[in-house]
Amino acid sequence: MKNILNKIEFHSTYLFIALGFALTGYFYNLIIFTSLILVHEFGHYLMCIKYNVQVKKLIIYPYGGLIKTDDLINRNIDEELLIAIMGIFFQTVYYTIILILYKCNYIRDYIFNIYTMYHYSMLIFNILPVYPLDGFKIFNLILSKIFSFNLSNYISLFISFFMIIIIFMKGINNYSYMLIIFVLIENTYKYYKELKFLYNKFILERYLYKYNYNKIKIIKNKKEMYKNKMHIFKIGNKYIKEKDYLKNIYGKTKGILDKN
Numbered sequence: 001m002k003n004i005l006n007k008i009e010f011h012s013t014y015l016f017i018a019l020g021f022a023l024t025g026y027f028y029n030l031i032i033f034t035s036l037i038l039v040h041e042f043g044h045y046l047m048c049i050k051y052n053v054q055v056k057k058l059i060i061y062p063y064g065g066l067i068k069t070d071d072l073i074n075r076n077i078d079e080e081l082l083i084a085i086m087g088i089f090f091q092t093v094y095y096t097i098i099l100i101l102y103k104c105n106y107i108r109d110y111i112f113n114i115y116t117m118y119h120y121s122m123l124i125f126n127i128l129p130v131y132p133l134d135g136f137k138i139f140n141l142i143l144s145k146i147f148s149f150n151l152s153n154y155i156s157l158f159i160s161f162f163m164i165i166i167i168f169m170k171g172i173n174n175y176s177y178m179l180i181i182f183v184l185i186e187n188t189y190k191y192y193k194e195l196k197f198l199y200n201k202f203i204l205e206r207y208l209y210k211y212n213y214n215k216i217k218i219i220k221n222k223k224e225m226y227k228n229k230m231h232i233f234k235i236g237n238k239y240i241k242e243k244d245y246l247k248n249i250y251g252k253t254k255g256i257l258d259k260n
Helices: 012-023 027-050 077-103 109-126 134-146 149-170 175-208 242-250
Strands: 008-010 054-060 065-070 216-219 230-235 238-241
Touching (some): 012 027, 012 175, 027 077, 027 109, 134 149, 175 242, 230 242
Parallel strands (some): 008 054, 216 230
16 A cells, blocks of 8 residues: 555646635535545556556646556556446445445435436546546557557557547536646647657567467568467568567568568
């Protein structure tokens, strides 16, 4: 527990909204929505521990949190899905406990109504396919099962920008929403700027580490590589194993392969 507390960082937008709650006397609201965020992120954190994912820090935003990790891109997709889903699961379990306590008359109507409002609003918001929300991660991972790593990222990015426009149109008159929209735009833009780095890291990992997947796909260049497949490269009339293809790119030996 001490380890995760040292990694928590509160974003300026969260602090701004928290200050607004405190100054206007909405202390219950502040405590409840913060507790929902922390429980949600604790679910992600526990799964990161289970799968030996190194957590660098946890950033708390007004709509939820973002766990920064130092992990391989080529991790098992199903493991990543479990990490992404577990935040929603923990939050739902937490709310269910609150519901049981309310039914047993241990929690007042006023407090329970605040829990209900924040739980469902955060739950619905977090499943949107917008970076860095859980919905984006889940959507991107599902796409990665169907499309190449590169194409999955660009589709996810397009959907993220599209959803931000819709959210902007809905919340243009609400200052709290505008703060959240600003953070979403900022993070989505950062993701766009990182796409090339992520792609190169993805390819380099496939060269440096040994991965074994049951599915094999014949492709023409490394931009068509999948997260969950091994590849055979068709270069002209030749068929080349993935490791040999990547060795020609990153290794010292010279070859005739197209490095596009």
